[in-house]
Amino acid sequence: MTGGSAVAALEIAVTSPAGARTALAHGADRVELCTALELGGLTPSAAVVEAAAAVGPPVHALVRCRPGDFVYDAEEIALMVAEVRSVVASGAAGVVVGALTAGGTLDTDAVARLADAAHDGGRPVDVTLHRAVDQSADPVATAALLLPLGVTRVLSSGGAATAAEGSATLTAMVAAAPGLEVMAGGGVRVTDIPALVGAGVAAVHLSAKHRAEPRRTGIWTPLGAAGTTADEDTHFVTDPALVAAARRALDVRAASLPGRAR
Template sequence: MGSLLEVIALHPADAEAAQEGGADRLELCASMEAGGLCPSVSTVSAVRRVTDLPLRVMLRLTNSFTTNGAELNRLTATAQSYLSAGADGFVFGFLTPDNEVDVESVAALASTFAGTPWTFHRAVDAVLEQRKAWRALRSLPGLDCVLTAGSSLGVRYGLDDLCKLAKDDPQVAKVMMAGGSLKPEHVPWLYGSGVRRFHVGSSVRQDGSWTKAYVNSRFVRAWRNLLDAQDERQEEKDVKEHPG
């Protein structure tokens, strides 16, 4: 499996630059100061008009990881509007007040757009027991990706845990997407552990700014080249280990 590069986009200009730089998929959201919230439906439509990349849209109304029935109803309606506007999938995730995966709420929302793939976002980094959380994630319908840094502080602090999780369980490695202050030097370690999905945001913007800079296609291309080099090395290794 080749690597996947997902880039955070806030508007059409970001999306165009990400595609030009070689991104494989977009995460579309708003309000990064709150960790990413729902964008407007018009933004989803505008982004869809300028790119044909797979587009996953954030379903999150507040900067909390908990939710309630009223909010779920709003998110259900919002998700349908996003699908009509051209979304291919979603990004969301909820925790209980005890910081465990809120399986009931997550499954209830996912069931309203059955057949549409989605990503469980970095709420997973706030749980108290990682392995218990990953067991819960296995039961969720439609989930095909989990965005995680291994720590609420970022990949730098969670790298060892991510690598161990991925090495210990190939099924975890298959759905894991590393992101959250991801640095190029983290990639070889993650890749060597079986991770093939990578997520970048501020690192593809000048000075890492969400408010003063758009996605820079050259920065995206640097990430693309880094991942392609990892893929090539892996292919060469596979050929040597399994000739013919």
């Protein structure tokens, strides 16, 4: 798949039904839905999943019970199994999961349990391994383990700080796991998209976000950490211009491929 032999999909990370609506309206093929994007993303509530799914785009819900590393104990894994069933019952078309051992290898038992839970509802559900892969000791070897576990996609920066820096490893992951969809994610800028598609990935993932304008008026009292300003005490929202720019970058790349059109 090197050289961009297929038209890549566009996935946008969103935190709300409004974000899903913006992403769909400006060209996203699907969304990854989470909460607490500033913490790397946590499991959204069943109500948020249901409302986002009603907007229209395929919703892939992140299932991550806490921030921090991806090494989970038995109680946390059981909780995430229950969360997988909950988000699927609420209308998610896919789940985004992952777990590692303390030694940095894929926790195959935990990942298999999470994937199995996604299919308990009896309908097709995509299963993506999230960026736990980038904290594994060997992202390429980890990718090669996924299909037999019921995982159909991996989101990765190639083990680097950004997907652009890890593009060579992404290409190696594509080669090591035929049939697995490799999706580039992690610090993706619109200008990176052509090169990432050229590296052979099947999809690109970006948050395409900006800080929301504060809604408050009048006196503002800081809460939490000292030094937080009124402008920082807000949340991230999906930026329509960034989504549209990413869509254009993918379409331009697709148009340059012989016999390809979106």
